[in-house]
Amino acid sequence: MNDVSSTAIEAPRVQYRPMLEVSCISKRFGTLEVLRNVSLSVGAGEVVVVIGPSGSGKTTLLRCINLLEDYEEGIVTVDGAPSGYRRDPKSGRRLRMSEREIAASRETIGIVFQNYNLFPHMTVLQNIVAAPVRVKGVARRTAEARARDLLAMVGLSDKATEYPVRLSGGQQQRVAIARALAMDPKMMLFDEVTSALDPELVGEVLAAMQQLARDGMTMIVVTHEMSFARDIADRIVFMDGGGVVEEGKPEQVFFRPSTDRVRLFLKRYNDRYRI
Amino acid sequence: MNTFAPLIKGYWYLLRGAGMTLLMAGAAVVPATICGILLALLQIFGTRALRSAVVAYLFVMRGIPLLVLLTFTYYLLPLTGIDLPAFWGVVMVLSLYYAAFMSEVFRAGILSLPQAQWDAARSLGMRRRLMLQIVIFPQALRLASPPFVNLCVNLIKATSLVSIVGLWELTMASREIVERTLAPFQIFLGAAGLYFCMCYALALYGRHLERRVLHGH
Numbered sequence: 001m002n003d004v005s006s007t008a009i010e011a012p013r014v015q016y017r018p019m020l021e022v023s024c025i026s027k028r029f030g031t032l033e034v035l036r037n038v039s040l041s042v043g044a045g046e047v048v049v050v051i052g053p054s055g056s057g058k059t060t061l062l063r064c065i066n067l068l069e070d071y072e073e074g075i076v077t078v079d080g081a082p083s084g085y086r087r088d089p090k091s092g093r094r095l096r097m098s099e100r101e102i103a104a105s106r107e108t109i110g111i112v113f114q115n116y117n118l119f120p121h122m123t124v125l126q127n128i129v130a131a132p133v134r135v136k137g138v139a140r141r142t143a144e145a146r147a148r149d150l151l152a153m154v155g156l157s158d159k160a161t162e163y164p165v166r167l168s169g170g171q172q173q174r175v176a177i178a179r180a181l182a183m184d185p186k187m188m189l190f191d192e193v194t195s196a197l198d199p200e201l202v203g204e205v206l207a208a209m210q211q212l213a214r215d216g217m218t219m220i221v222v223t224h225e226m227s228f229a230r231d232i233a234d235r236i237v238f239m240d241g242g243g244v245v246e247e248g249k250p251e252q253v254f255f256r257p258s259t260d261r262v263r264l265f266l267k268r269y270n271d272r273y274r275i
Numbered sequence: 276m277n278t279f280a281p282l283i284k285g286y287w288y289l290l291r292g293a294g295m296t297l298l299m300a301g302a303a304v305v306p307a308t309i310c311g312i313l314l315a316l317l318q319i320f321g322t323r324a325l326r327s328a329v330v331a332y333l334f335v336m337r338g339i340p341l342l343v344l345l346t347f348t349y350y351l352l353p354l355t356g357i358d359l360p361a362f363w364g365v366v367m368v369l370s371l372y373y374a375a376f377m378s379e380v381f382r383a384g385i386l387s388l389p390q391a392q393w394d395a396a397r398s399l400g401m402r403r404r405l406m407l408q409i410v411i412f413p414q415a416l417r418l419a420s421p422p423f424v425n426l427c428v429n430l431i432k433a434t435s436l437v438s439i440v441g442l443w444e445l446t447m448a449s450r451e452i453v454e455r456t457l458a459p460f461q462i463f464l465g466a467a468g469l470y471f472c473m474c475y476a477l478a479l480y481g482r483h484l485e486r487r488v489l490h491g492h
Binding site (some may be wrong): 047066070099100103104106107108110111113115117118119120121130131135136179180183 | 394402410412417478
């Protein structure tokens with residue numbers, strides 16, 4: 001009896017099921033190695049926050065996961081299915097999937113960008129329903145109902161018929177989150193989504209992400225908001241020079257980092273932001 | 276009053292000429308636009324060979340005066356055994372010629388969209404065709420519309436060249452009246468006025484579009 005109750009408290013996640021497997025991907029821009037042999041595994045429902053200095057390859061890693069950026073080596077699988085490249089079982093060679101397959105795999109990965117990237121010629125509602133209707137073939141009425149639910153979730157129910165230019169940055173970014181969620185992705189990628197926002201608008205976007213994390217979404221978050229990272233992350237990954245330098249629980253990476261590189265980064269960060 | 280008598284007597288003839296001018300420009304603008312968009316797409320998405328072919332075509336068209344091209348085709352067509360009424364032959368030349376310029380306008384419109392728009396569309400699982408249809412074209416065509424209208428103005432004026440191969444339109448009509456009345460200044464003043472009215476109306480529309488593009492919705 002005792003055993004049962006204690007496990008229930010200590011292990012809210014019953015089992016680790018990998019949702020994303022990035023295995024040994026490398027990418028070059030000319031002679032510059034932006035990603036060197038990066039591997040990363042993210043479990044279903046896990047929130048992984050990637051931190052590190054500018055140019056460390058964080059954004060590139062995210063963009064490689066859904067093949068917005070091509071990579072020269074390695075393989076990515078989402079929920080067991082290859083996304084982008086697969087290994088030929090006989091020769092072991094890496095084969096690029098067809099455009100159709102790649103597009104289908106992108107449907108399962110939502111991404112939110114630093115600069116929102118909403119479609120300026122569509123209203124908020126049209127932005128959200130466009131892909132479900134035209135890509136997945138969801139009935140328009142169903143898609144619109146779902147879009148309104150998502151807008152309510154991010155607190156923008158009254159903005160459905162506005163054009164993006166009429167919205168603040170924080171509102172646009174929340175629409176972008178709703179747009180990505182409308183495809184019912186298996187996981188979400190967030191690429192420095194608050195970096196372009198006024199400090200006052202950061203909170204509303206982070207709140208939406210926190211809600212999403214609580215609802216059990218698998219998330220990879222690239223951010224420079226360290227306190228947010230500490231709050232939301234199940235695991236922190238520190239990248240530098242195109243590789244993963246350290247990873248672990250937030251309290252471990254932030255308070256007992258095991259490498260000098262992370263220590264230096266955090267010291268600089270604290271010096272910079274202490275008021 | 277007497278000075279302008281030839282113009283007053285010939286105004287109906289001139290107006291019919293202007294109608295023909297508009298008809299010719301209108302007939303040419305449709306295929307020119309379609310070909311222009313196709314050429315722009317080929318130039319952006321085509322294989323290397325296709326892209327080079329398109330670029331070569333653009334350079335040839337841009338490097339030849341329309342007048343020379345019209346005359347050349349006028350003599351060439353009968354030799355090839357293609358039996359085309361003169362009107363359609365001229366419309367074809369105008370279309371092919373203006374397609375080259377249109378393609379540059381559309382290509383610029385498509386390429387001026389930020390990469391981020393493509394990224395966003397791709398990340399939602401859209402494939403190229405759908406992406407072009409619902410994300411890229413609606414924005415690119417808007418951006419391209421002011422220079423497009425500008426080209427249309429150009430096209431209207433360019434139709435005045437076709438009288439060289441014997442086609443009847445506003446310029447030809449004016450010359451005919453001048454031959455009968457020996458009043459070149461009055462008649463060509465009238466013709467110029469008609470050309471100006473057609474082009475000015477279009478140019479105003481272009482300005483209107485430009486303002487809309489600049490100020491968003």
